[in-house]
Amino acid sequence: MALPAPGTRRRSVRQKAEPPCDRPSPNHGERREGAQPDLIVLHYTAMESAEEAISRLCDPEVEVSAHYLIDRIGAVVHMVPEALRAWHAGAGAWGDVRDVNSRSIGIELCNRGCLPFPEAQMRALEELLADIMARWQIPPHRVIGHSDCAPGRKSDPGPRFDWTRLARQGLAAPTPAVVPAADQRDFTVLMHRAGYTGADDPEVLLMALRLRHRPGHDGPLDGTDLALARALAIDAAPASA
Numbered sequence: 001m002a003l004p005a006p007g008t009r010r011r012s013v014r015q016k017a018e019p020p021c022d023r024p025s026p027n028h029g030e031r032r033e034g035a036q037p038d039l040i041v042l043h044y045t046a047m048e049s050a051e052e053a054i055s056r057l058c059d060p061e062v063e064v065s066a067h068y069l070i071d072r073i074g075a076v077v078h079m080v081p082e083a084l085r086a087w088h089a090g091a092g093a094w095g096d097v098r099d100v101n102s103r104s105i106g107i108e109l110c111n112r113g114c115l116p117f118p119e120a121q122m123r124a125l126e127e128l129l130a131d132i133m134a135r136w137q138i139p140p141h142r143v144i145g146h147s148d149c150a151p152g153r154k155s156d157p158g159p160r161f162d163w164t165r166l167a168r169q170g171l172a173a174p175t176p177a178v179v180p181a182a183d184q185r186d187f188t189v190l191m192h193r194a195g196y197t198g199a200d201d202p203e204v205l206l207m208a209l210r211l212r213h214r215p216g217h218d219g220p221l222d223g224t225d226l227a228l229a230r231a232l233a234i235d236a237a238p239a240s241a
Ligand SMILES: [Zn+2]
Pocket: 042, 043, 044, 088, 146, 154, 156
């Protein structure tokens, strides 16, 4: 039997119960129309310290929250029960989901925005993701960034976030391997099909695509962007029965 690839760890298949909230946030409500979470949205806090971010996420005046926060040494803080609707995504969309908060679980990662994500924080995230995905039967392609569902408005978890590492462990969709395509006319249509329904402006969609799948890449739309959009659109198409 082949050994797991480097960087791949075996995960327990035993389903763990949701932990109790250790810093309960009043900023939550019922999920609308009895929705269950079938998306996970990753964020960074863009604040200096974990304590500062937790205070804000628990402040009734500010009216924002998330289900979890993970600090830079990997401590997981649970603030809103998973069955309830936390206020982390705001305006945005993903595929046919327009009320992202009602359909998602939000995880905040302590990061000012420009720093690498430490190993301990990534490990804690991976463990938490595996547990949430098992509890709610959420597949890897439903783990997205805030920049995916709020293109143009949000850029977190940002270009420093290691999506490839999550994808290697089945905790996010991988970036498709593509050869550049020549025809660039259908970019917006393809991006909408890929799930990016939160914007129509091709420039905004291009920024969101690159944050997630070509971090650090600049310049006008090119054949690789188009080929990526096409491959993601195909991956997102419902399988025929
Ligand atoms: Zn965010």
